[in-house]
Each structure stands twice: as structure tokens, then as C-alpha cells.
Amino acid sequence: MVESRTPLRWRAWALQALLVLVVAALVYAAAANAAQKLAKQGIVAGFGFLGRGAGFDIGQHLIPYAAATATYLDAFWVGLLNTLLVSALAIGLATLIGFTLGIARRAPNVLARTLAATYVETIRNVPLLLQLLVWYVAVRKALPGPADPAHLGSGAFLSQRGLFLPRPDLSGWGWLVPGAVGVGILATLVLVRLRRRAVEAGRRPLPVLVPGIVLVVGSGPLVGIGLALAGHPVAIAWPARGPYDIEGGLAILPEFAALLIGLSVYSAAFIAEIVRAGLDSVARGQGEAAAALALSRGQALRLVILPQALRVIVPPLTSQYLNITKNSSLAVLIGYPDLVHVFMGTVLNQTNQAVEVVALTMAVYLTISLVTAFAMNRYNARVVGPAR
Known part of the structure; x- marks a missing residue:
């Protein structure tokens, strides 16, 4: 044989x-x-053009960027970071909204079920492109003009040119503030793991929600207070009204806000249906057994139903996360400087290196998608558990 x-x-x-x-x-x-x-x-074919001077400015950049000295490679990194920023925030917001709506669709309250169903059926049947235009054009036009911005108190302003907030200076000792927030997030993840082990061992689970909020939300301000008492206060740049526009502070551009809200609201409708289908896949007897153990409806959902529903939820949820990243390329419509707008738009027009620019952009989106899918598949393997 x-x-x-x-x-x-x-x-x-x-x-x-x-x-x-x-x-x-x-x-x-x-x-x-x-x-x-x-x-x-x-x-000339090749990627040597990346070292040439760019000569154009970018409205939003997370790294130092100056039009006079920046290269096309610098513009590439700025566009990539802008894409990663809006995609990561949209994934988080869409997940939060989607899970809330998905749970509401199975709620015993008729009003909650009706409102959630109305949201899902309305939002997912309207094209994302049209929704982005609504958020960027219609909603922005309803805001106060640049000459008379709305004062939101505590040094915050809102106008058609964006939301202006106080900006802390995180240079020097200031980096300890975001570092403390990162440590708080890691500590919360450790608490979640300890809670899971306690449940698997049959012991009383540790509280996570309140300590997690305290660790994540309170760690930054506590470190800031400690630095002030130690003689190293974190400087804050406050926005102020100038002769023509708001000056100083942290500016959240309307293009960024419209893209973030549009992606989050649109994707949340699909995530809500995924969550609803996952919850419906759990046998009704599981909820009845939880009620027989004197668990409240919230405890039954959190400890019994949702962990089993995740086996069904996570695989299609991965596809939605990938769609959010790819749909962020629609930013070119409203002028948000993402990778497609900066690299395949301005850089391509100036260099005419079509093959290299397109190939590099495709490679970036492919890499982001593969990394996201790998992380979600690892999480799905943990949710499903060892093969029986």
C-alpha cells in the first residue's frame, strides 16, 4: 500500500x-x-522615491511632521498611524454599542427590543458612504460657526472646525501618566484571568468591574497628582479664542469625528445581529438552570449565557473587525488623512509611482487584516477550549 x-x-x-x-x-x-x-x-521603478521630500502638509499627525523637511516615507507613517487610530477606536466603540444593542434585542422590555430592532434595521440598510456624508455635512453644518464657537466649560470649545479640548504635555515626567493607565489596563486583565480561574475552580469569583474602572480611570489622575506634589506638574495647554479661530489645546477634527462615528454606528448594527444570533444559539434551559441557582438575569447573562454564546459570536465578529479597517479607506471622501488619502492620493499624484504605491498600500491592509484575524483566532481558540 x-x-x-x-x-x-x-x-x-x-x-x-x-x-x-x-x-x-x-x-x-x-x-x-x-x-x-x-x-x-x-x-524609475523602485521604492527610492520614499526618501524624497514630500513638500505638503497633513492636518492630523500623531508623530512630528513638517512639510518642509518631511519625506514621502514620513507621510506614509502619518497616514498609517491615522488609519490605525480611527480603526482601533471604531472597533472598540462598535463592539460596545453592538453588544449593548444585541443584548437589548433579547431583553424582556418591549420598548428596549423595539428601539434596538429599529436601530439595526435602519442603520444597516443605509449605505455607509451616505452615513459618512450625513455626519460630515449635515451634522457639522448644525454646529456653531468658527466665529462664534460654543463654549463647553473648562476650556473646551465646539464649532464647525472641530472640538477643542485641553491638551496635557506628556513630555518629560508626563509620560508616567499614560504609563500608569497602561499598567491599570494590564492589572485589570490580570483580575479578569484570576476571576476566570476562580470560576473554573468553583471558588467565589473576584470582583472585576469596579476595581477595573478604578484602575483604568483613576490611575492617570493619581499619578498626575503625585507628580504635582513632587514638583513635576504636568503642563496643560488650554484652548483659547483667537482673532480668527480657536488656538492651542487638542483639536479633534470634524473629519476624524465623522469617520469615527460613522464607522462605529454602522458596524454596531451588524455586530448587534451577530450578538443576538449568538445569544439565541444558547439553549433556553441554560437560563432556566441559572435562575434555579438564584442567579439574577444579569449574572445569568454574564456568567452562563454569554460565555457559551461567544463560541458563535467571535468568528463572524472577526469579519466585522476586518471590515471596519477596510471601510476606513472611505475617509478619502471626507478628507480625513488616512493611508489611502495621503499615500494613494497626494503621494501618488506627485510621484506617479503607481505600482509601488498601490503594492505598498495593499501590503499594509493585508498585514493589518492578517494580524487582526490571527489575534481573533487565538481568542476564539481560548473561547472554544480544547477539542473534544
Whole structure:
């Protein structure tokens, strides 16, 4: 039997090797043809253009960026970080809203179920592109004009040009404040793991919600107070009205806000349906058994129903997370400087390096999607548990 299978195995390897060679030849031919066409137009193929000066400004940047000294590579990093920022925040907000709506769709309260169903059926049937225009054009036009911004108190202003908030200076000793928040998040994750182990061992679970909120929310201000008492106060730049616009502080641009709200609201409708389907997949007897153990409705949902529903929720939830990242490329419509807007827009128009720019942009989105899918698959493996 083994000898009869050997020729088949070698034949399979030969066919696979032949397929790889054919694909490699096609890729090489396409690359050579593209390089020849670019050479005829006076365009040098390669990624050497990334080191040339960019010469254009970007409205929002998370790293130092100056138009006079920045290169195209710097512009690439700025666009990438802007994409990662809005995608990560949209994933978090959409998850929070979606889980709330999904649970509300199975609530015993008729009003809660009706409102959640109305939200889902309305939002998911309106194109995302149209919703972004509503948030950016219609909602922004309803805000006060730049000449008369709304004063929100404590040095905050709101106008059609954005939301202006106090900005702490995190240089020097100030980095300890976000560091403390990060430590608080890690400590909360440790509490969650300890709680899970206590439940698996049949012991009384540790409280997580209140200590987690205290650790995450309170750690930063406590460290800030400690730095002030130690003689290293964290400086705060307060926004103030200037002759033409608000000056100073932290500016949240309307393009960023519209994209974040649009992505979160739209994706939350799909996540809500995923959560509802996951909760419906749990047998009704599980809730009845939890009630027989004198668990409240909230405890039954948190400790019995939701952990079982996650087996069904996580796989399609991964697809929604990937869609959020890819849908963020619609930022080009409203002028938010994400990777597509900056790199495939301005950089491509200035350099004409179409092949390199498109290939690099596709590689970035592919990498982000693969990393997200890998992380969610690891989490799904933990949720499902060992194979039986």
C-alpha cells in the first residue's frame, strides 16, 4: 500500500512545484512589463522615491511632521498611524454599542427590543458612504460657526472646525501618566484571568468591574497628582479664542469625528445581529438552570449565557473587525488623512509611482487584516477550549 502511494505523492509534489513556477513566471513577466512601461515614461521603478521630500502638509499627525523637511516615507507613517487610530477606536466603540444593542434585542422590555430592532434595521440598510456624508455635512453644518464657537466649560470649545479640548504635555515626567493607565489596563486583565480561574475552580469569583474602572480611570489622575506634589506638574495647554479661530489645546477634527462615528454606528448594527444570533444559539434551559441557582438575569447573562454564546459570536465578529479597517479607506471622501488619502492620493499624484504605491498600500491592509484575524483566532481558540 505504501509503495502504491509513493508515485502519487511525487506526482502531487511535481504538480505543486510546476504551479509555483508558473505563478512566479507570471509575476516576473508582469513586473518586467511594468518596469519597461515606466521606463518609457521616464519613471524609475523602485521604492527610492520614499526618501524624497514630500513638500505638503497633513492636518492630523500623531508623530512630528513638517512639510518642509518631511519625506514621502514620513507621510506614509502619518497616514498609517491615522488609519490605525480611527480603526482601533471604531472597533472598540462598535463592539460596545453592538453588544449593548444585541443584548437589548433579547431583553424582556418591549420598548428596549423595539428601539434596538429599529436601530439595526435602519442603520444597516443605509449605505455607509451616505452615513459618512450625513455626519460630515449635515451634522457639522448644525454646529456653531468658527466665529462664534460654543463654549463647553473648562476650556473646551465646539464649532464647525472641530472640538477643542485641553491638551496635557506628556513630555518629560508626563509620560508616567499614560504609563500608569497602561499598567491599570494590564492589572485589570490580570483580575479578569484570576476571576476566570476562580470560576473554573468553583471558588467565589473576584470582583472585576469596579476595581477595573478604578484602575483604568483613576490611575492617570493619581499619578498626575503625585507628580504635582513632587514638583513635576504636568503642563496643560488650554484652548483659547483667537482673532480668527480657536488656538492651542487638542483639536479633534470634524473629519476624524465623522469617520469615527460613522464607522462605529454602522458596524454596531451588524455586530448587534451577530450578538443576538449568538445569544439565541444558547439553549433556553441554560437560563432556566441559572435562575434555579438564584442567579439574577444579569449574572445569568454574564456568567452562563454569554460565555457559551461567544463560541458563535467571535468568528463572524472577526469579519466585522476586518471590515471596519477596510471601510476606513472611505475617509478619502471626507478628507480625513488616512493611508489611502495621503499615500494613494497626494503621494501618488506627485510621484506617479503607481505600482509601488498601490503594492505598498495593499501590503499594509493585508498585514493589518492578517494580524487582526490571527489575534481573533487565538481568542476564539481560548473561547472554544480544547477539542473534544
